[in-house]
Amino acid sequence: MDNYHPIAAVDSLADGACRSVEVRGQRLLLARVGGEFHAVDDVCPHRGAPLGSGFLQGHEVFCPLHGWSFDVTSGACLTRPDKPLRRYSTAVRDGQVWVALTPDAPATAPA
Numbered sequence: 001m002d003n004y005h006p007i008a009a010v011d012s013l014a015d016g017a018c019r020s021v022e023v024r025g026q027r028l029l030l031a032r033v034g035g036e037f038h039a040v041d042d043v044c045p046h047r048g049a050p051l052g053s054g055f056l057q058g059h060e061v062f063c064p065l066h067g068w069s070f071d072v073t074s075g076a077c078l079t080r081p082d083k084p085l086r087r088y089s090t091a092v093r094d095g096q097v098w099v100a101l102t103p104d105a106p107a108t109a110p111a
Contacts (some may be wrong), residue, residue: 004091004098007039011095018061018072020052026101028088031072033059038072039088039099046083075104 007021008030018031020042027042029051042051044063054064059073069078075087086103 003100003102005101006096007099008097009095010037010092010097013037013097016056018052018054018056020050023099024101028099029061029072029085030090030097030099031056031059031061033072036073037090037092037097039090040070040072040075040085044068044070045077045085046080051085 005023007023013019013030013032015032015035018029021028021030028039029042031038044051044065046063046068047065049063049065051061051063051070054062059071060069060078061072062069070076070085071078075085077083088103089100091098
C-alpha cells in the first residue's frame, strides 16, 4: 500500500453520506455506499463546485450548483457522459480509510 494514504476514520462517515477531504493537497469526495468507501474528484467539471457540498442519493452525488449527477462508484457523469470524474481506489485497514492518489482509468456512463 505504498501509494495509499489515510484519509478518514471508518466510523467518521455514516453509510449513505459523503464529504470533501484533502490529502497531500488533493481534494477528493469520499462517499460511503452500502458499507463501501468510494473516492472521486471533489470538483464538478461544469463550474468547479465542491461535490462534497452536494447531496448523495444512493450511489449518485448531485452538484450543489446545477445538479449534475455523478456515480460515486465509477466516477461516471450521468448528466454529461463526456465529463467523468477521476476515481481513486480505496482500502480499509486498522479502522482507517486509505486512498490511492493515482487515479483509476476514466469512467464512462452506461449506455
